[in-house]
Amino acid sequence: PAQDEARVDEIKRLLEQHNAVLVAHYYTDDAIQQLAEETGGCVADSLEMARFGARHDADTLVVAGVRFMGETAKILSPEKRVLMPTLEATCSLDIGCPADEFSAFCDQHPDRTVVVYANTSAAVKARADWVVTSSIAVDVIEHLQARGEKILWAPDKHLGGYIQQKTGADMLMWDGACIVHEEFKAKGIEDLKALYPEAAVLVHPESPASVVALADVAGSTSQLIKAAQELPHDKLIVATDRGIFFKMQQMVPEKTLFEAPTAGNGATCRSCAHCPWMAMNALDNMAGALREGSGEIFVDAELRRAALKPLERMLNFQK
Ligand code: 13P
Ligand code: SF4
Numbered sequence: 001p002a003q004d005e006a007r008v009d010e011i012k013r014l015l016e017q018h019n020a021v022l023v024a025h026y027y028t029d030d031a032i033q034q035l036a037e038e039t040g041g042c043v044a045d046s047l048e049m050a051r052f053g054a055r056h057d058a059d060t061l062v063v064a065g066v067r068f069m070g071e072t073a074k075i076l077s078p079e080k081r082v083l084m085p086t087l088e089a090t091c092s093l094d095i096g097c098p099a100d101e102f103s104a105f106c107d108q109h110p111d112r113t114v115v116v117y118a119n120t121s122a123a124v125k126a127r128a129d130w131v132v133t134s135s136i137a138v139d140v141i142e143h144l145q146a147r148g149e150k151i152l153w154a155p156d157k158h159l160g161g162y163i164q165q166k167t168g169a170d171m172l173m174w175d176g177a178c179i180v181h182e183e184f185k186a187k188g189i190e191d192l193k194a195l196y197p198e199a200a201v202l203v204h205p206e207s208p209a210s211v212v213a214l215a216d217v218a219g220s221t222s223q224l225i226k227a228a229q230e231l232p233h234d235k236l237i238v239a240t241d242r243g244i245f246f247k248m249q250q251m252v253p254e255k256t257l258f259e260a261p262t263a264g265n266g267a268t269c270r271s272c273a274h275c276p277w278m279a280m281n282a283l284d285n286m287a288g289a290l291r292e293g294s295g296e297i298f299v300d301a302e303l304r305r306a307a308l309k310p311l312e313r314m315l316n317f318q319k
Pocket of ligand 1: 046119
């Protein structure tokens with residue numbers, strides 16, 4: 001629509017004016033992902049977003065995603081201004097892991113190496129030895145296990161269970177989940193597979209174990225997009241937020257992509273597998289943030305220093 005075009009033009013102008021760059025997650029609206037690509041920004045998974053923001057020489061990073069992604073950007077680049085279209089965009093994993101309760105849990109298990117998922121607050125990261133994203137979680141835990149370390153893992157029990165099953169590591173788990181991925185049902189995917197037996201199944205490991213068990217490939221958003229390109233299959237059943245279809249379809253225009261059902265009856269649900277917090281990012285509030293400097297992320301200096309250590313370990317980790 002013409003209104004969107006006007007907003008896109010305004011954002012492009014504002015990005016230039018503020019020497020700003022747009023860093024967007026694959027789950028944000030198509031228009032936002034397209035804008036990031038057109039303006040020299042990036043569309044990526046959470047690890048690549050962190051790397052891109054830290055390396056870029058812009059004065060301002062506009063982070064379209066959820067709160068922890070903006071906080072991570074600020075922790076890694078305190079000298080940059082970090083803006084988000086809205087500060088309301090949180091994550092059920094972050095909400096489900098309050099820093100005070102988590103810290104008490106850590107205190108009870110001083111013998112364990114604390115590894116937290118990136119989808120957490122700066123205060124939770126500050127208590128951790130390592131931060132990981134889904135793209136390198138298995139590799140990092142494998143490395144720690146080889147050193148004989150016992151793990152305290154938080155907050156995603158499904159991702160944690162997947163890593164444990166892959167590595168056999170001794171992991172004590174926090175009881176958190178992603179409300180979007182938890183909705184995928186094995187029964188629905190099996191029914192779809194019965195209709196299209198030749199299809200491959202791609203799953204984000206925040207999904208329940210019964211769903212991951214059906215996966216030909218499990219991985220981060222970027223890893224799933226890569227798998228879509230590399231697998232020989234013409235049909236792909238995809239269990240993750242439907243925001244990913246914009247980029248995935250672009251990369252494999254000749255393939256047929258199916259949304260994994262979120263209901264057990266095999267019916268696909270057009271709006272279920274979409275993160276309500278990612279959906280809060282829009283062209284309007286992005287233009288507003290750039291125009292007014294609203295939605296700026298601040299992280300307390302002491303907290304920042306503490307959270308930086310486990311984040312740097314993640315960025316410096318080589319398999
Ligand atoms: P990725 O790191 O795979 O992009 O995942 C982030 C996320 O929030 C998935 O729900
Ligand atoms: Fe959090 Fe799930 Fe949304 Fe990702 S999709 S930001 S894990 S609630």
